[in-house]
Amino acid sequence: xxxxxxxxxxxxxxxxxxxxxxxxxxxxxxxxxxxxxxxxxxxxxxxxxxxxxxxxxxxxxxxxxxxxxxxxxx
Amino acid sequence: xxxxxxxxxxxxxxxxxxxxxxxxxxxxxxxxxxxxxxxxxxxxxxxxxxxxxxxxxxxxxxxxxxxxxxxxxxxxxxxxxxxxxxxxxxxxxxxxxxxxxxxxxxxxxxxxxxxxxxxxxxxxxxxxxxxxxxxxxxxxxxxxxxxxxxxxxxxxxxxxxxxxxxxxxxxxxxxxxxxxxxxxxxxxxxxxxxxxxxxxxxxxxxxxxxxxxxxxxxxxxxxxxxxxxxxxxxx
Numbered sequence: 001x002x003x004x005x006x007x008x009x010x011x012x013x014x015x016x017x018x019x020x021x022x023x024x025x026x027x028x029x030x031x032x033x034x035x036x037x038x039x040x041x042x043x044x045x046x047x048x049x050x051x052x053x054x055x056x057x058x059x060x061x062x063x064x065x066x067x068x069x070x071x072x073x074x
Numbered sequence: 075x076x077x078x079x080x081x082x083x084x085x086x087x088x089x090x091x092x093x094x095x096x097x098x099x100x101x102x103x104x105x106x107x108x109x110x111x112x113x114x115x116x117x118x119x120x121x122x123x124x125x126x127x128x129x130x131x132x133x134x135x136x137x138x139x140x141x142x143x144x145x146x147x148x149x150x151x152x153x154x155x156x157x158x159x160x161x162x163x164x165x166x167x168x169x170x171x172x173x174x175x176x177x178x179x180x181x182x183x184x185x186x187x188x189x190x191x192x193x194x195x196x197x198x199x200x201x202x203x204x205x206x207x208x209x210x211x212x213x214x215x216x217x218x219x220x221x222x223x224x225x226x227x228x229x230x231x232x233x234x235x236x237x238x239x240x241x242x243x244x245x246x247x248x249x250x251x252x253x254x255x256x257x258x259x260x261x262x263x264x265x266x267x268x269x270x271x272x273x274x275x276x277x278x279x280x281x282x283x284x285x286x287x288x289x290x291x292x293x294x295x296x297x298x299x300x301x302x303x304x305x306x307x308x309x
Binding site: 001002003004005008012015016019020023024027028030032035041044045048049052057058059062064065066 | 093096097100101103104111112113114115116117118119121125127128130132134156158160162163165173177178
């Protein structure tokens with residue numbers, strides 16, 4: 001799958017691979033030993049956040065799990 | 075701006091264990107049923123002190139309106155739809171909660187979908203999916219079919235009401251009426267059969283609403299289809 005930033009697709013795929021492995025092999029199995037993907041995520045984010053600003057995509061300041069926050073779970 | 079809205083909910087059971095549904099959730103794009111999804115990006119991730127995984131994803135989707143709608147709504151012709159998907163994974167409770175909504179085209183329609191994927195405690199190889207959607211439009215021509223469309227006799231779908239207590243709709247949406255609207259059936263049929271599957275809907279406005287709903291509500295449909303058809307997610 002491509003990234004919204006054309007130049008970011010390779011970085012995105014590298015991060016996705018790292019995340020999917022960590023998610024299945026560590027996170028879901030209760031292993032809390034830490035996130036090995038921090039660095040690849042940072043590289044990917046530097047690229048994609050720039051692309052989002054350039055394309056004027058309105059993601060800034062959008063509250064997590066908004067809109068309509070009338071749900072019972074925390 | 076006063077908007078007319080509609081609230082829907084349904085429950086389905088997926089014949090896959092929860093961890094497999096989650097793997098499919100993260101990896102479901104691209105897939106043959108989502109040709110309209112152009113890009114996918116993770117914008118935020120965090121593991122909270124209570125060991126919940128929070129994520130935010132941005133999807134962009136093409137928006138090809140029906141011909142007559144392109145003439146009526148020219149501003150929306152060439153613009154992609156931006157969809158945000160926020161999610162919380164609780165690995166101890168075996169739940170995934172997602173909220174998906176469109177960031178633009180809101181003057182045309184806003185669709186908010188909330189999903190809860192929960193491992194079935196009685197049947198560990200199954201996962202329960204509870205879906206809710208709030209569909210709102212301030213455009214008169216769309217608000218009416220959302221709100222008042224009547225059900226043609228041959229379209230009695232299986233509504234699949236939620237087995238739990240239904241959560242209240244957001245303040246601006248009106249409660250469900252007792253009559254099952256054709257839109258709800260369109261939504262269910264589109265969301266179980268996928269975008270692009272022909273559903274006969276009686277009037278053009280309803281067709282546009284169906285088009286927009288299928289564009290914006292495809293996320294949970296994809297998970298069911300992809301999980302059950304693609305063995306690679308079982309690793």
